[in-house]
Amino acid sequence: MKVAGSSISARGLTKVYGAGPSAFHALGPIDLDVAAGEFVSLIGPSGCGKSTTMLLVSGLEPPTAGDVVIDGRPLTKPLSDVGIVFQDHLLLEFRNAMDNVMLQQQIRGLDKATTAMTAAALFERLGLSGAEQRYPSQLSGGMRQRVSIARALVHQPPMLLMDEPFGALDAITRTQIRHDLELLWLETRKTVLFITHSIEEAIGLSDRVLVMSKSPGTIVEEIAINLPRPRPAHLGEYPEFSQYSKRIYEIFERLGIYNFSDTRTSSGGSMLGAPQ
């Protein structure tokens, strides 16, 4: 398969917000390597610097220390050869779905007819047919996020950065959109950096999962996911899924993100009522 993605390489990436006693050390230092065409997830607890990582990799925020190299070129300004999806769809409420996607064409000065065709194909592919003329306020949360994904892909970037893109969606929608994204990725093989706090999403989508610690976030473990694709909605079909999942839970427990020790007192062990 032809690989169409960019590679990401970051060394010693660190972000500190503010200065002096009120400074907040948000991230790092971390080293990050994503090969061209690879699907990599960053998973970690809230506030561990996952989103900061994405802002640094996209060049939207400058790092306090360290540097990012995209396709061998050091990043010095916001990366434009990229599609970004945020947790919030960030659609323009004053543009209908198609016009939101076509914003890429207008701002980048792309050929209108070609982009419109790509957009139409993406709408079809993402189950958005018939929603072209609707405004974001007339769409469901899942559809808005699909439009947001279409917007991130319509200019056919070699890389996709996704910051908890399904975080605001309900579980049923999330499973479907995850599946659709995987199929779309299999067709194009863009490089994807996917940020999530869902273990299932990370294993369900990634080639590799990077597990992050609590703030200031560092990458503590790297897990290669060797599962056939496309992966089913119900990942429990794979015995390996529960092994991967268990490993991530164990790392989280070791890091103190989870505490699964039994804290019930011996006398009051039946708060929920013991079975007779």
Place this chain on the structure above:
Amino acid sequence: MTSTAAPLVEPSPTRWSKGRRIVAAVLSAVATPLLAVGVLLLAWEGAARFFDVPVWLLPKPSDFLVRIVVDWQLLAQNAAATSLTILMGFAIGVLVAVPLALALVVVPALERGLYPVIVFLNVMPKTVIGPILIVWFGISPMVSVLIVFLMCFFPVLVDAMSGFRAVDPRLHHITRSMGASGWQTFRYIQLPAAMPSIYAGMRIGIIKAIEGVIIAEFIASNAGLGFLIMRASSFMDMPLMFSGLIVTAVVALLFNGALTLFGRLLMPWAFASGRA
């Protein structure tokens, strides 16, 4: 042919009830106010005749309604002059206020320096500038245009500023990753996003403009409805003054209506119906 049971059923109940609803809506929207105004005018006419009120004190509706018909050319000419003044002052006001609002929001130093001056000018009654403007420009419609400009400038400025401030800063992540220029960001994101606020300011502004134009024409003009009413006053021509008053109200209504239509053109998304 319909089924045999059909004739007992009303042919199309939904259509019928819809028709009734429309009739009811038209009745309540047009007929009821017209009826109320008619009753009021009749009562006025009757009372004025019964008590034999002299026309120089209070004209009867028949006096000034007939006067509108007789002097329609004079009234129309002056209404046109007033409308042109409103249009020019209002247009200049909006065209200056919107870019200035953006500049004040984007450049904090500019806001710190200029905003106190703007607040001072806003608080000051605009008509006190009238005599000064007369010295500068003489008795001319120019003075009225400037007063209208000042009247509607501030509400538009203040609302546009709050509109530009409320633009979600995260939208800049999207536009920066698209490589948008400053002009593109303004044209495609900031201006339409702030449009509901700017429009709200325009609605207040147009009312202020109409208020301002009449006062300006009282003191400093040789054309327009304000000037006509003032001249009629010096001749104790009460029916003409009342005619002018009614025509002024009609002009105000037309401007309000035009702005409502303009709002629909400007912000079609705000009027899109149906939510998923």
